Amino acid sequence: MCTIMTICCDFWESSFGFDFRIYLPWEACVSTDQIIDSLQNSLLVFISYIIIFNTVVPISLSVSIEFIRLLQSQWIDWNIKMYHEPNNVPAQARTISLNEELGQVGHIFSDKTGILTQNIITFNKCSLRRKLYGYVTDQAGNEIQYPEKIPPTDYESAQTVNSKDDYLSKDEPDFRQTSMNVAQATDPLLLSLNNES
Numbered sequence: 001m002c003t004i005m006t007i008c009c010d011f012w013e014s015s016f017g018f019d020f021r022i023y024l025p026w027e028a029c030v031s032t033d034q035i036i037d038s039l040q041n042s043l044l045v046f047i048s049y050i051i052i053f054n055t056v057v058p059i060s061l062s063v064s065i066e067f068i069r070l071l072q073s074q075w076i077d078w079n080i081k082m083y084h085e086p087n088n089v090p091a092q093a094r095t096i097s098l099n100e101e102l103g104q105v106g107h108i109f110s111d112k113t114g115i116l117t118q119n120i121i122t123f124n125k126c127s128l129r130r131k132l133y134g135y136v137t138d139q140a141g142n143e144i145q146y147p148e149k150i151p152p153t154d155y156e157s158a159q160t161v162n163s164k165d166d167y168l169s170k171d172e173p174d175f176r177q178t179s180m181n182v183a184q185a186t187d188p189l190l191l192s193l194n195n196e197s
Contacts, residue, residue, distance in 0.1 A: 001057070002049040009045045013038035069096040 014035065073093035076082065082091035093099075125134035135143050 001053055002046055005049045006042050006046040010038050010042035013041045066096065069099070072096075072099045 073096045076091050076093040076098060079091055083089075095101075123134055125132060127133070137143055
């Protein structure tokens with residue numbers, strides 16, 4: 001930008017500027033030759049342009065970037081493909097840097113559970129201080145009535161587990177005491193025999 005302005009200044013100095021020397025008599029600083037005078041003036045002006053554009057360019061650049069961000073956020077608002085028909089809600093870019101934030105998204109991880117279920121989370125029922133809130137419906141869609149207050153839990157009669165051995169059922173086999181190794185456990189012949197029985 002400074003170079004372009006210096007070339008324009010050199011063109012103006014060589015065409016018109018030499019005639020204005022009577023207003024600024026500085027023969028001691030510049031040459032009396034018109035071509036050398038225009039080159040000297042344009043080189044001095046080049047340094048002035050560097051000083052001037054040092055502050056002008058960053059300010060204008062930041063203003064231009066903010067204007068571009070505003071325009072791109074308006075494009076998000078106007079995009080008809082981002083319209084949600086069931087709720088009659090268009091897209092709303094509430095920040096002008098939204099497109100830059102979306103541009104940083106590299107991967108979207110999805111567990112594909114929302115294809116059939118639509119991932120709609122509804123409040124059914126909760127109990128706070130023995131008071132029930134919410135409602136639950138049966139398969140026919142009828143509301144199931146619950147008492148206004150639920151009775152307190154009787155912790156005295158609840159069974160407690162004293163040790164790990166009491167917790168394990170005596171009917172279940174203890175796999176820690178078997179001598180079968182991993183190769184035997186994954187043998188296809190043994191697995192097929194177990195499925196037949």
